[in-house]
Amino acid sequence: MKNLTFKTDEDRWQAVLARDPxxxxxxxxxxxxxxxxxxxxxxxxxxxRKNVRFYPDAQHAGQDxxxxxxxxxxxxxxxxxxxxxxxxxxxxxxxxDSSITLEMLAQQVAMSPFHFHRLFxxxxxxxxxxxxQAARDRRLRSALAQGDKITDAVLAxxxxxxxxxYRKADSALGMTAKQYRKGDIAVHYALSNCTLGRCLVAESExxxxxxxxxxxxxxxxxxxxxxxxxxxxxxxxxxxxxxVSQVIESLDNQNTxxxxxxxxxxxxxxxxxxxxxxxxxxxxxxxxxxxxxxIGKPAAVRAVxxxxxxxxxxxxxxxxxxxxxxxxxxxxxxxxxRKTLLLQREAKNREG
Numbered sequence: 001m002k003n004l005t006f007k008t009d010e011d012r013w014q015a016v017l018a019r020d021p022x023x024x025x026x027x028x029x030x031x032x033x034x035x036x037x038x039x040x041x042x043x044x045x046x047x048x049r050k051n052v053r054f055y056p057d058a059q060h061a062g063q064d065x066x067x068x069x070x071x072x073x074x075x076x077x078x079x080x081x082x083x084x085x086x087x088x089x090x091x092x093x094x095x096x097d098s099s100i101t102l103e104m105l106a107q108q109v110a111m112s113p114f115h116f117h118r119l120f121x122x123x124x125x126x127x128x129x130x131x132x133q134a135a136r137d138r139r140l141r142s143a144l145a146q147g148d149k150i151t152d153a154v155l156a157x158x159x160x161x162x163x164x165x166y167r168k169a170d171s172a173l174g175m176t177a178k179q180y181r182k183g184d185i186a187v188h189y190a191l192s193n194c195t196l197g198r199c200l201v202a203e204s205e206x207x208x209x210x211x212x213x214x215x216x217x218x219x220x221x222x223x224x225x226x227x228x229x230x231x232x233x234x235x236x237x238x239x240x241x242x243x244v245s246q247v248i249e250s251l252d253n254q255n256t257x258x259x260x261x262x263x264x265x266x267x268x269x270x271x272x273x274x275x276x277x278x279x280x281x282x283x284x285x286x287x288x289x290x291x292x293x294x295i296g297k298p299a300a301v302r303a304v305x306x307x308x309x310x311x312x313x314x315x316x317x318x319x320x321x322x323x324x325x326x327x328x329x330x331x332x333x334x335x336x337x338r339k340t341l342l343l344q345r346e347a348k349n350r351e352g
Contacts, residue, residue: 012054015040028055028074030066037061042072070110086111087123094128095135102128126303134306188234189224190244191217195252196338199314200224201244202231207261210312211247213334227312251315254282254349258316266310269300273307280321283346287325309333315342 006012006026015023023040030037031047037055038044055061058068058075068075076082086109093100093108105128106116120128187209189202194213200220202210210227214220224231234240243260250258264274276294280286286294292304308319311333320339324330332339 009054012040013049013052016052017046019043028058028061029053030055030061030064035066036069037066037074038069039072039074042069042074044069044071071115083119084123086116087120090116090120090128091124091131094132097136100132121299124302126300130303187228187231188240189221189231190234190241191220192244192248194248196334196341199248199251201247202228203234203240203243204228204263206263208243208247208258208313208316209263209265211251211314211316212312213314213338254346262313262316264313264317266307266312269303270307270310273304274311274317274319277308277311277318277321280318282318283349285321285323285327285343288322288330289325291322305330321346 006015006023012023012027012029015026016029019041021041026040028037028039030053032051032053033047037058053064055064055066062068062075073082090105090109093105102113102117106113109116111119117128120126120131124131126134186205187202189200189210191198191200193199196213197215198213198217198220200210200212200214200217200223201208202212202224210224212220212223214223246260247258250256264271266274272295273291276291279294288301288304288308289298292298292300295304297303304322308322309331311317311319314334320332320342322330329336329339329343
């Protein structure tokens with residue numbers, strides 16, 4: 001139903017000048033000098049009033065020979081949905097193994113490079129370049145885990161040449177490609193029970209490198225091998241068994257801090273997020289947005305969520321303390337039931 005507030009051309013013109021979103025879907029305006037029609041809220045530069053005509057909808061403007069604006073898409077029902085579709089299309093293009101520039105992306109979604117870059121970052125929390133890099137990193141991990149030669153894996157992942165990868169090796173994997181492909185031979189692990197179910201504890205020569213939670217030993221082992229392909233089980237005795245017991249004790253009892261050295265591997269951004277998580281006091285929570293602000297990247301909310309999901313040290317790096325803005329629980333790598341139990345246990349101990 002049309003809004004009577006915009007029943008005269010003067011009312012409509014004032015709405016256009018104010019870029020009033022309430023006028024969207026009430027009418028469109030066309031500019032005779034450009035041959036384009038827009039929504040009232042369009043951010044494009046205002047035309048002269050004498051060159052502007054008003055139409056009840058996009059169909060009538062089109063019948064008079066005007067073309068829809070590519071920026072505000074007045075012929076589409078939901079502009080926000082269209083923006084999301086543009087970003088989704090760009091994400092798929094960025095995830096291909098062939099290189100694509102910002103200008104090429106913007107052309108594909110019919111936007112200027114500046115506005116596309118701003119839109120992409122506002123929705124994903126990452127720049128197009130960072131998204132492309134993350135996709136390359138995933139392909140590289142997959143190829144290396146399958147045993148491909150390092151140079152072949154680097155090129156197959158989409159890096160233009162091996163030298164361009166080696167300049168940023170730590171950023172891509174948190175370790176060198178050679179270390180990743182070999183799976184850090186020194187990594188060994190053991191499985192044990194804890195109050196949250198089954199727990200896999202893995203250790204490298206640097207320290208504890210993985211603490212994984214679950215209900216099925218085979219799934220936990222598969223998860224570890226996706227991180228360290230050649231990790232080996234360790235007999236449940238000796239000094240390592242004692243260190244595993246210390247880990248389990250720290251998981252089951254919040255008053256028992258883990259004093260063992262940790263081998264925390266991740267990109268520079270992930271390390272920054274994980275450090276912020278460890279600063280959240282026991283018994284308290286923070287939203288993804290709050291964590292993003294803490295690390296000085298308020299727009300990187302989705303990237304923060306991705307870093308939480310990539311955490312390999314359950315509870316020690318307390319990604320379970322991160323919740324939605326409204327306090328609702330979001331996803332958790334080891335299950336929302338465990339996340340609920342952890343938060344309830346921490347809150348109870350704090351009150352006590």
